[in-house]
Structure formats: C-alpha cells, structure tokens
Amino acid sequence: MADLQLSADEEMVERLLDAAARGDLGQVSSVLSRAPSLIDRTGSRGWTALMFGARNGHYDVVKELLDRGCDRFSVNASSQTAYDISKFWGHGHVCRLLGRTDAPGENYFGRETLDRLSARRTDQAWLEARRTAADTVYLLFSKLSPMVSTSCRRQGGQPELRLCRLGHDAVKPLLQKPSTVLVFLGVERTDPPSPSRQADEAPRDPPAWFAVGTEEDADEFLAGGGEEKRLFPRSSHRDLLTLSEDEAGVVAQARSVLAWHSRYSFCSTCGGGTRLEDGGYKRSCLNAECPSLRGVHNTCYPRVDPVVIMLVIHPDGQQCLLGRKKMFPAGMFSCLAGFVEPGETLEEAVRRETQEESGVKVGRVQYVSCQPWPMPSSLMIGCLAIAVTTDIRVDENEIEEARWFSRQQVMDSLLDGAQRVLTVPPRQTIAHQLIKHWIGMNANL
Template identity: 35%
Template sequence: MSSNIFEAAASGDLEYFQQNKSNVSIKNDRGWTALHFAARYGQLEIVEFLMKQPDCDLLATNSEGKTASQMAEFWGFDTIAKLLAPEGAEKQEEQGVITKGSPYPPNRNNFFAGSPLNRYSWYRTEKDILRRLVQSPRSNYLLLNGLDPLFDSNQSLYFAKYDQVKSIVDKIVPEQESVKAEQDILLVFLGIDEKEGISEEGQIYWALDVTPVGTYKQEFENLVEGFKSKNLEFAPALPKAFTIDRGIASILAQARAMVDWNTRNLHCPACGRKTISDEAGHKRRCPNVDCISQKGVHNFAYPRTDPVIIVGIVHPTEDKLLLGRQKRWPGRMYSCIAGFVEAGESIEETVRRESYEEAGIKVDRVLYHSSQPWPFPNSLMFGFIAEAVTTDIKLEDKELESAVWFTREEVLAALNQESGSRFTMPPGNAIAHQLIKTWANDGEWRVKNKPSNAKM
C-alpha cells in the first residue's frame, strides 16, 4: 500500500483512500492536492472517489496557478478534465473552442511528447549528486545498441538496474573531482519521475549506449549477450515504439535523440580532436587549447534538434484537403506535406516554401496546431493547417509521387477505415494523422460559402 496520500493518488491506490478518507484537501510543498496528482496521472477512479468527499475543492490551485482540471487537460486526460471542469468551462464541440473566455486553443499532446520526467537540468553540473544518482537502486537505465532499444518478451521497453550495468557505469564515476571521466562510454542523465517521490526519492532515468565499439568493445559485447540470454531483444524503435506506454515512449524519444546527437559529435568540427562529454551527456567540448573553437563560447556543442514543418493544406473554396504521397510509403497511404526548416527562414515561411516546392501550391494564412518530437533520429515536427490561394497541383521538386485534393467525405472514410476508401491514413500516433483528423472533424474548418480570391 502507498505511504502517503499523494503517492496513492498518483499510483491509483484506491484502497489507501478507502482507509484514509480525511485530509484529501491537504497540499504538498508545491501546492498540489491529491486531486492534482490523480488528474496529472490520469487516475479516473481516484478522481471520482475524491470528488465525493465533502472537503474536496475542485478550484484549488497549485503553485503554478493550475486547477486539477487544467492539469488533466494539459496532460491529455480529456475525460478527467471535463469531469473536473467547473460549470461554463466545457468545450463547444462543433466549434472546437473553449467557452471560458480564453482565446487560447486546447492543449494537444502528440505521441513522443508529454514526458513524465522532471529533467533536473541543474543537477547536470553537480558531480556529487550525479554520483549518487548513478548508483541509486532507483536508477533505471534505458539501453541502446546502435540506437535500438531493449525490449522484453512482452514487447515492453526494458530498463536495467544499476547492479546489471555497474561494470560499465562505474568506469565513468570519478572518485575525485580531478579524475576525468572515461570518454568511450556514453551515459546521459534524462531526469526523474517524481510520482513516487521528489528528487532522489523518485525514479531516476538514464540512457546508456551499449553499442560494442571503442576501448570497451568486448565488455559491451558481453553485456549485450548477457541481456539477450535473458529473453530480451534489442530491436528497431519503429514500429515497436508506437505500441508502448505514451509516457515511456517520450522517455525513449529523449534517450534516442540524445544518444544519437552524442555519437554524431564525437570529434570537434574545427580541429578534429575527440570531444569530451560534459554535463551528464548534455554538452560536448573540445579539449584542444589551441583549437579555434576555444574563442568565445564556441568550445561547447549543445544537443541538436532539427525543426521540420508538416502541414495540411486547405482548399480555398471547396471542402477539400491536399495530401501527398511518396513512392516509398506503404500501400495507398497519403499524408501531409512536410520538410525541414532552412537557414534564415521562419517556420511559417517554410510552410509556404515546402507547399510550393512539393505540390506547386501557394498558401497564405498559416495556423499552428501542435508539435511532436520525432526521434528518428532527432527532429521536432511543427504541425500546421494552412490556406491555399492556388489549386493547380504541380510536383515541382519530384519529391512526391502524387498529390491530391481529397473531399471531406473521402478523408472521413479513410479516418474510419471504411472498405473501399480512396486512400489510407498515416499511423494514428503520427502528428500527420492528428492534423488530418482536426480538419475533418472540427466544424471551424468547414467551407462557409466565403468569397475567394483564389487563383485557379
């Protein structure tokens, strides 16, 4: 049974509350009530129980000024958010807006986002704290072999404990401040899940690269073979990542992107000297005092994330959405137009450029929808819905095999996986799917016989 009311709320321990019905409105040092924790972690049964208690305050706010309803909404637990919302704050479905006087759209949390971790970035320079965390029994190591994570026989992500990897990680735990950490081992501090406790009392997460290379190649091989002998498997993240828990998937996204960035930046781009991992895997620096990179702050390399836009393009006069298809995609799948942000352009400009380059369509107004980390290897997708001002399709850069204006009925048929639908959708966990779904289902996108200046 849980040890306190907050842990019970976060973990869904109903038995604890049935035996401890008093003080459900008490707050922790961050102003969180049990209801906040239950809402944050999607514990519907606990929320329903707490709401029946006489001293339960639905409007109580934490130190960030958030109610339990707002916490649930932020983390994507829509059923709980609606249940806890005060009267007059319900969503107006056919318009897709919130009727509580706010100009802001609803929060959207795409797959690979919504991490449960507090990243504790200020710990990255604290060697004493990191030393304790590395060797803590609460530490969980996400292992990557050539960027392939470790899965168990149930196809769940497997996290090793300290005792299983101590032969490796102990080599980079300096006994004294002056001892340089071993640079042939890549270990990244990811953060702490505080559902069970704050700071070091929580569940600690690390990413450890066990690819058999470098000085300790043989030891890495032994470690990898040892895990394989226990019916565990290193396997490609796609498509397995889409079948695991969303919170765990977000940890995998962070781990995979960080390990990939580190392994791609092993040498200084200025002098070629091998770089040194710093700040628990979140910096790399050149040790060559004569290198040109030593001037200014250029001696440090920081984790790279490549910005990418993805856009659903709306027809200016008809109830249609433009989707494209690449030849390498499966079956009859069509998706949104996408492309990398280039130097010296805004993300809105990228939307307009990519729309024209890939489909020959000029777009004007651009509306932001949501974003999605995409750890293959380390991109951040910015999702948009944009209004076209021309309609003639021209596959300018030959990146697409085909581009089509699909009617709402055709899009809905694909969304509902109806037999005989004209095309198939991208996976439900992809931001492209969510963009298309938003256009198809939200009433605000329906054509309302507006006058047009579109150029046919």
C-alpha cells in the same frame, strides 16, 4: 440458432449503449460482467458505450469502461473519439479522464514523465551518488535501439513493447568501457509531499533515470529476462511506435541525445577529440586552443532539427492536400513536410515547402501542435495552412503524387471497415493528428 444468438447479442449491445447514455453505472457493469466482449461494440453512426458516456458527461460510466480496458481511440462515423465528443460538449471532468493518453495538443513522443533537472547536470557529486543509488533506472540502447521486452500483449492487438529497466549492477561492466555513453535523463516526477510526513524526515530524491548507449550488439543483456523475451528492435521506426505514451516520451529524449553522440564524436570546429560533460548534454573540445571553448557554440550541444508539417486546406474549406512519397506503403498519403532553413520563419518554411513539393501557394498559416520525432532529432511543427491556389505540380524528386481529398474521403480513411480511397499514417504520427484535428474542427455530431 445463429440468428437467435446474433439478435441476443445485439439486444445486449443496445442495452449497454442505452445504459451508458443514461449514466446507469449498475446496468453497464452488469452487462459487461456477463458479456465483456461487447465493450467496444457500436450502435448507429459508430458510437460506442464510451462515446455515449462521454457525450452526456457520465464520469463514473466512462471510468468503469476505461478500467475494463475499452478502446479509447476508436472513432465514430464523424471520426471523433470519445475525447473529441466530451470536449465538444464541454465536459471538462470527462475530458481529463480520457485525456490521459490523448490530451489536447499532446502527440506521441511528446509526454514528459521525468523532470529533467537540468541544473543538476553540472553537479558531479550529486550525479555520482544518483548513478549508484539502488532505485536508479538505466535504459540500455544498442546502436540506438532501446532494449525492450515483449512480455505482455495489448488487448486484441499487436505485442506491446516495454522498456527494460536495469539497475546499476547490471550495467556496471558496460559503464567502465570508454566508448559507452551515459546520459542523465532526469528524475521521476513525484506528487507533493504528504502532510503526514514528519518534519524531521529529510526529503528523498525521487528515482533518477539514465540512458546508456553502446555501438556494440550488447546481446549478452538479452539473456537475463527470465520469462519475458528481450530484444533490441532493429526496425526502430516501426517498433518505437508500439511503446506506451509514457515510455515513448523518454525514448524520444534518450534516442535523440544518443544519436547526436554517435555522429558527433569529434569537434566540428577543429576536428579534435571531445569529452562528455553536463550529464551527457555537452561535448567539449580537448584542444585547449579551440575557438569552440570560448563564447557560446551550438556545436557543443545536442541538435534539434525543426521540420514544418502542414495540412493544406483548399480555399473551399472542404478538401485537403495530401501527398505520397515513393517509399510509402501503397495507398498511403500524408501531410507535406520539410526542414526549416536558417533565417526562415515557420510560416515561410510552410509556404516554401508546400510550393516546392506541390506547386500550391499558401496564405494564412496557423500553428496547431508539435512532436519530437527521434529519427534522429527532428521537432515536427504541425500547422494548418490555407491554400490560395489549387493547381498541383509535384516535385517528382520528393513526391510521387499529391491530390486534393474531400472531407468525406479523409473521414472514411479514419474509419474501420469504410470504403477507402486512401490510408493515412498511424495515430502515433503528428500527420494523423493534424488530419483528425481538421476533421474535428467541423463537429458533425
């Protein structure tokens, strides 16, 4: 009986994959209406219905599968997502559909959903009006942790955290405390005005967003959530990686600026007190004699720390260099990385950090993409680097082990259920995306 059931299931999967490959929307919908759990099932070489639809540019089928909640990130035996496949075959319309959460060059923490409107930061009257407007959104951070709720669950996965959006009334008492920090994040991006709008209608400002930061526990806010469970995640590194792509971008912006405020309360030129200006994007010294008040001083502005992160490719093109720090979970290897130093180009920082950490010398360096990393304010600059030597000698202060891994070993690490000699960091890290980029450069369909 069980065997019969299994083969009936398998037959349905075959029918689904075949219909997706042919672009038969009716058949895809009919199979999934009867057996929704088959949506992410795979056929030969790990291909899902989404991948077959994407391979042949079937927009309607891809849309239907996405609407029904399929996993757009799953990879086939060549470690390609449906997006990689549609990009390879030149189906731009399908790429755009799939690219919403996996666009080329876009990394987690990198999405800008707000227009920062930096010119408004000095407009006190405008800021004041936006602060009290009914549609204004406040994000609350306690000790740099955003207040989130866990009301819904991602399909078959871990709980999804969502940012709690508060109104002015809720945060008003907190805003009156002198130690609270308020940062203007921007306004929601809007579509162009519709042609039906009356010419005499005044254009309305889109909703503004602010971040409110406190060093207090702020636990009194956790009670007001009704059905949903509210919390300030304390292991922020891990928990921040479970936000949606849209919310991760705004958290990266807010958390880095708030982290700067929490660590730079005093003027670093004269040690005097400071005052917040420019919607939370500047701290000016209160000492009228301070040199920081004359000319341009980067001490007054939030900091961004550039970090190069590189996937070093073996001269044979078929292996890459990955290292592990002692603090990594067992078996995990990642790209080498390091802070850019003053007066250094990105290429030189890649060469220096690679040689310091692994002893390997690097020649050509190619930029791939970057990622804001708000722990607290790094900008990860992702590169591919071609090695000119292969002997490894690790800097044991920083790296426990570094090894050359073959393309197949790396591909297996990206596949569910494959035998693995290593694990790579999660998809939200640019390290993961660089590794996938290298695998995808040799499309093996």
